Amino acid sequence: MTEWHWVTLPGLCAATALLELDSVRVGQWMVSRPICVGPLLGACLGDVEWGFMVGVMVEFLTAGDLPVGASLPGNGAVTTATTLLLSCSPLSLPGAAALPAGLLAGSCFSRLETVWRERLRALTHVAEARAARGQAVPFGRLVLAGLGVHACACALFLYCAVVLLEPALRAAWSASPETLRGALEASLRQIPLLGAASLLFALRPR
């Protein structure tokens, strides 16, 4: 564990988690979309170009996902951030290994998110109990609690994902046969096509 793991990585995870709040909890100004997160995180990590490439790819791949009601599609911000933190940092894993890990992390995060979405009903119960007693409802504290839980969980998830995945992926990458590595690299080159197909599908005439 280096200074990167103790200082820079937690800082970047926290910053990404704050940006990610925009996806559901605050605003929905689209700053949490991969196309915005990618270049920003890329700039922090010193490679805007790769950050943008990943951001655009993930943006296109997730363009058709509908965040409707209780449905939770894979999280684009977490996918982009995990990919960039694994590949475009002192960890410098190959992009071909980092991108599938990012896709997996984005998908897992959405499944985990259901856990604290379920738990956050406690905030409504607190507010209801206060209102039933005729007391002032502490909305400010409740909102902060809702945002805090989400941001902390997101930052912790990102940190754990990067720290745990990095050695595993590095070992798997060096142990994997040349053919598999070649297939993963070819897939990385072809993923813009999958992204463009996803975008076209999302905008298809209905």
Add this chain to the structure above:
Amino acid sequence: MSGGPGNWRASVQAGMFLRSFLLQACWSFERMQGLGLAYCLEPWLKRLYGAENRRLAEALARHMRYFNTQPYMAAFVLGVVARLEHSAAAQPEAAAGIHARIDTLRASMGAALAGLGDAFFWGALRPACAALAGALALALVCAGLPVSCAAFVAAGGYAAAFNTPALWVRWKGLSLGYEMGEAVVVELQRWDWQAKLFVLRKSGFLIALGLCAWLVTGQGGGGARILSRVLLFSGCLAMRWTRLSLPRAYALLVLWNLAGALIP
């Protein structure tokens, strides 16, 4: 402010507009945006009920019940509910009936506006903005701008193109909802969302089609390479058509390449 009864001021609208950004801060499966709706209405309810803590608490408790809609379209519901709450506060004898009406409207308007807003903002505007940003970045890079500059211009353009109508709907929805009350539904029908949706989707589709054409043919290589990219693109399109999840689609792409490398 014009129209609508009572002491609805720009400051009240601005407060509710700012709070509407936190509509989903306490989102939970049980009540969804219920707590957020009560939070957005709190300044207005405080203005209506003043120091009457009991009535204020009752009103807040009523709004904490289940509510869900598209977050930008919630502004219309907020405006209508604010107007009806004003009527209930002004006519205590008719309050029970108005409260029942509010409950019905919250549910019915919420569902109808969710369908409209999801199709417009998530289903059309967001992917169209993504296509536009991709095309903008490509055009800027082709024009000789460094990728790092093009990246930020494209990201900024994406955010601006999406947020301009989204913020306008959020602001206008509040004032229209309050001024017109339940008649806002008629006004919304006059906006002809379906035609706007059609134009947006068609424009986005054409831009996306251009991007796809560039990806398939614009990267050089002979006829065989272009044909292989066309085939691969068709395969990718088929994967999305069958609603394959992203990790699975990517795994299939890797398997395809693996098979290509292993099978002579």
